[in-house]
Amino acid sequence: MAKIIDRLSEKIPWLQKAAALHVPDDLRVGEIDLSFTPNREQMEYLCFHVQEREGGQVYEGYRVVRLLQLKYISLEARRDAGLLQKMRTILRGLYGSNVDLVYLAAGIFDQPRIGIVQCYGVSAFCPNKDEAIRRSAQMLMALKAGMVGAYRQIRLEPLTPTIAQWVANAFTQMRFALVTVGHPDPRENARGGDASLRDPLTSGQPGAQQYSMQQNELLFRGMSGLGEEFMLLVMASHVNLADITTMLSGLLEDTSVYASRQTGARAASFGISLPAILTGGLAENASHSYNTNQSTGLTEGQSTTDGVANAEGQAHTVGHASTRGWAHTVGVSETDTTGTSVTQGTAVSHGTAHTEGTAVTDGSSHTESSSTAVSHSDSSGYGVNGGVGGSIAPAGVGLSANVGGNASWGSSDGITNSSGSADSSMHSVTSSQADTVSDSTTQSQSSTNSQSHSTTQSEAWTTSGSETDSVADTASSSTTKSHADSHSTATSDTKGSGIGQVIGRGFSSGMSVGVAPSFSLSNSYQWQDDPNILLTEIMRTQRKLLDIASREGAFYTDVYGLARSEQGAQALMGLIPEAFHGTEDVVAGVQTRSLNEEEQAYISLHARAFTPSTRVETIPEAMSGYADSTLLTMLQLAAYTAPGTFEQGSALTIQEETPAFAFYPEMAGDLTLGRQWSTETGQLTDVFLRLDPQRHFHTAFVGDTGFGKSIAAERMAYETTRFWHYRTIVLDFGQGWRKALRWPGLIYREPGRNEEHIDIRQLYPASPRPLRWNILQVPQRIDPARYRSMIAELFANAGRMGPRQLGFMRRALTEIYTQAGVLTSDPKVQRGEMGSLLNFAEVNVVRQVRSVRSLPMDDVAVGTVLERLDPQDLQALAVYRSATLSVVNWVERLRSYQKEFERDQASRTSLEGVLLRLEQFAEETMARQYGPGRSAEPVEDLGLLGNPEDRWGITVIEGGAEMDEYPKAALLSLLSSILYFDAVARRREALDGYRAFPKMQIFFEEANKVLTGVSGGAASDQNAGEGGNPVSHIFQTMWRDGRKYGVYLHLMAQTVSELPSGILSSCANLFVFQTKDAKDRDMILPHLGRSEKGLVNTEYKRYLARIPRTYAIAKLGYSADVHELEPVLIRPMMVECDEPSEQEIIQELGRVSLRPTVEEILRS
Secondary structure: OHHHHHHHHHHOHHHOOOOOOOOOOOEEEEEEEEEEOOOOOOEEEEEEEEEEEEOOEEEEEEEEEEEEEEEEOOHHHHHOOOHHHHHHHHHHHHHHOOOEEEEEEEEEOOOOOOEEEEEEEEEEEEOOHHHHHHHHHHHHHHHHHHHHHHOOOOEEEEOOHHHHHHHHHHHHHOOEEEEEEOOOOOOOOOOOOOOOOOOOOOOOOHHHHHHHHOOHHHHHHHHHHHOOOEEEEEEEEEEOHHHHHHHHHHHHHHHHHHHOOOEEEEEEEEOOOOOEEEEEEEEEEEEEEEEEEEEEEEEEEEEEEEEEEEEEEEEEEEEEEEEEEEEEEEEOOOOOEEEEEEEEEEEEEEEEEEEEEEEEEEEEEEEEEEEEEEEEEEEEEEEEEEEEEEEEEOOEEEEEEEEEEEEEEEEEEEEEEEEEEEEEEEEEEEEEEEEEEEEEEEEEEEEEEEEEEOOOEEEEEEEEEEEEEEEEEEEEEEEEEEEEEEEEEEEEEEEEEEEEEEEEEEEEEEEEEEEOOOOOEEEEEEEEOHHHHHHHHHHHHHHHHHHHHHHHOEEEEEEEEEEOOHHHHHHHHHHHHHHHOOOOOOOOOOEEEOOOHHHHHHHHHHHHOOOOOOOEOOOOOOOOOEOOOEEEOHHHHHHHHOOOOOOOEOOEOOOOOOOOOEOOOOOOOOEEEEEEEEOOOOEEEEEEEEEOHHHOOOEEEEOOOOOOHHHHHHHHHHHHHHHHOOEEEEEEOOOOOHHHHHOOOOEEEEOOEEEEOEEEEEOOOOOOOEOOOOOOOOOOOOOHHHHHHHHHHHHHHHOOOOHHHHHHHHHHHHHHHHHOOOOOOOHHHHOOOOOEOOOHHHHHHHHHHHHHOOOOOOOOOOOOEHHHOOHHHHHHHHHHHHOOOOHHHHHHHHHOOOOOOOOOHHHHHHHHHHHHHHHHHHOHHHHHHOOOOOOOOOHHHOOOOOOOOOOOEEEEEEOOOOOOHHHHHHHHHHHHHHHHHHHHHHHHHHHOOOOOOOOEEEEEOOHHHHHHOOOOHHHOOOOOOOOOOOOHHHHHHHHHHHHHHOEEEEEEEOOHHHOOOOOHHHOOEEEEOOOOOHHHHHHHHHHOOOOOOOOOOHHHHHHHOOOOOOOEEEEEOOOOOHHHOOOEEEEEOOOOOOOOOHHHHHHHHOOOOOOOOHHHHHHO
């Protein structure tokens, strides 16, 4: 055995014992700069002033290192068999960009307790610091682009100050260092040790090997289990392809030598032969020749040139240009600014120019030239002839042969010299003259209106115009005279010589042999040299690696391990080979090299400065020229640097990737609602989600509380109101929308224009701006009988009351409306005491209505029976008569029923539940706010603000926290119905020629409570008797038919499953925020065009439960183009402003008082 090893050592140089490695003084580290962003939230770069020595040269400059830490890689990476191949493609790109990669894995287990941190970075060295900083920034962009392109939705972020400081300290505090050399084995199956993978010990299928395919995760898991802090630093320096090709060429030559020595043959033979006669002849001949030549030439030339040119020109030009432009720009801004500027200008210019010029040019030149030519030629020839003959005689066999040949060769040489000279001279005169007359008149006017708001968006509207008139007269004259004289002389001298030589040789030979019968015996065998065979195999394996490297490039790779303790260093020495050493064909497997104290200090210094070692390799045949580096192919380097799917650390690795969503970079529309998120890059982009009037529809904002529904709704409300001049009413169950007071562009305070397009009203008593509303007064455009039913049904729905309770309220309303003569179309009223006009006040009401319609009024007087009046007259009379009614009358009539049901316990209990709900409206403050009086406002006119010729704006109705949920739900649902049915009537009026009204939209905050009511508790008997929701048809009608009447309804809801049936399906536009309830998610998915059943689209259902805060899935579903109907992931844009206090609201809008007027006091 020893002899074989000795033989191998003789034949394989790198098996020979090498002398101890020298530790050179090749690195000096000066100033170190750890740079952070201005807010000190992230590290920008590390800068080292270094002096490096290599090969007798000194390189002084700055090395700048930039690092990004891995924060997220999707769960799918654990099962991705192409993880290493993706890293391989990244390394190919970095190689092509001349980027030197830095990979740093750190185990941080004590102060702070973070775990594994994986960092990717670049290293740039330049003599100039600024250039090194700039170059490193460019290289980092190339690295980040490659990582984002290969790994879908991967997230890389700069180091935090805490981690950056820990890394900087660890380089100086970790005293134990080791070096890793050799070729890792890239394992290209799935990684991560997922529990779903099969047991490798019990299955022989290919999938069984998947558990063993972890690599850096083994290292991370082992060190985390020990709690030993460490750093693994990988520095990859690209190698030029020319150098790789040179190494490959030398290796091929060495391999062929060893390969030729692998096998051989030995043979032995014995025989008898007779004497032989050999004849031959030889002849030679030679010749030699020499020649020489010489020639001389002389050339002279002379020329004279005169020229005259005269040119005149005249031009008259008249021009006029008119320009008009309009631009709308959306950008990013952090200011709130509104401004207007108008600029007018006129410019008139006259000009006359006269120009004369004369130019004289004289010149001469002298040129000399010479050349020498050398020639050489060779010739050769050869010939071969031969013959063979034989004879057979009784005594034996005869054989004769002859061979002849001739050969000749020759050569010749020649030399040629030439020289020449030339002289020339020239003279020219040029004169010119030009006259120019020009006139121009320019008029310009521009008008600019600009506005910007929020921290993320600015908008500007610019209108500009210009008028330009120009007149130009140009006259020009030029005269040119030229004269040139030239003289040239050329002399040439040529010499040549040649030498020729021819040599010829011929030869001939002949042989005669006679053979007698004989007997022969031979033996042969083949030998093999195993050391040379083994060496050849190793060399050819090495050749494969160099062959791959010559095609795609390679990196000199330094892998250093650092630990705080000797135990940690020992653990690294065992874990690194375990993680990266494999069974694939490699030249040398992964090995960790222990170091002495001097070597540890040397490696620690290079690691701290992110500078590779330059210790020269002493083994002659090793591929790498450096002792601490290994030449690695792209795939081998990927084994070290591929992202590790290890969860205990700063990187999130167990969350599945965000499902695919559409991305529309060229959406039509002038409103911007949010910024689109790219599922390809996993980043928020500056591409806006836009809205066009043609795609505006009922919209639902759904999701759990606190995730941004109001932000998206506020943005839509502001954009549509401010820029489309919509009439907007917000039914705010709380008081979060009052910030609309500060939205830019809704209040104008300037000379000649004092407009307010914003109003805020409160439902709760003792508020600064209460909504003064007599809820029993019939609206101007709603039939009184229908309004009576609306009140009863909506108040019952708000408390989730049953049919019996609804019947009580409807009965009481009918009685008090009949008694007051409000139901003017009811035959009972028309035939009773209230069946005619009772006084002049009622007569004036009817006459005013007729005067608007230009109808006769003479037949209207006190006593005119109602049957003679038309519907418009009866409607106006109902509004007038109902103005005196109060909720107090309603409650008193309900109380009168108590005696009737003394013995009917069920009816009495239901009645008491109704009174429990309604009695709060009859209390003093509430009764004054929602009772009769001249200060009561027609709520159907809410939102019509500003200039009477252009009435638009936003009105916020606040419920507030001071009021119980039932009265808020009852009042807001009734208010929304009044606004809707009034808008329907106004639509008919507009078609009949009356003044058109702006489009209206209503926002329902906490729509679940407004549309379905709040829990009735003891006051409800909804579950007794008939079930169902008696009011759902009102809201279903509103959502189904609203758009045709110019009414858009937008809801904000937390619980989709509690909305009335058909409401969500009527919302073509949808914004979905995080929703965790499974039933709600099943209802949402079909509206996004995804299946809620089976095993398809399950990733979307899961994603609904983890949508980040302030992000939403948006679907604008109203389009004729099917390609525009896919959902988009967005971040809604916030309308940035502070919430005003009540005092600020009063200062801007004034106070509204509920105190009765003197007239009302006297009347009472």
